[in-house]
Amino acid sequence: MFLISLQGKESIFEQIRSQIIRFIQTGILKPDDKLPSVRNLAGDLGINPNTVMKAYQELEKEGYIYTLNKKGVFVADKSAKSEKSDPDEIRSYLMHLKKTGATREEILEVLNSVYEEEIC
DSSP: OOOTTTTSSSSSHHHHHHHHHHHHTTTTTTOOOOOOOOHHHHHHHHOOOHHHHHHHHHHHHHHTTEEHHHHHHHHEEESSSOOOHHHHHHHHHHHHHTTTTTOOHHHHHHHHHHHHHHHO
């Protein structure tokens, strides 16, 4: 399920985090789906469990997942939360775009077109 590059520019924990977010956004992972345990995912990927724990902690802080003691880690229902924008989430996504090669001009062009469409 996860494709991790040990030689990539992106840290392993960030790769896990961004892949889980992508799986949620594309519907591969749905609300209340159970994620692999920290130990199982670390074992499957051959990485330190602390790396998986860090990714899960970030995702939980961002509201993508939740933990139930002695039951596991599950996908949160982000649609049930308020539609209020989160500056940290916006910044995180913009940083991801920058890392993947999007230029400031490209981002601003899309941003401007989105806001122009909304006004019309």
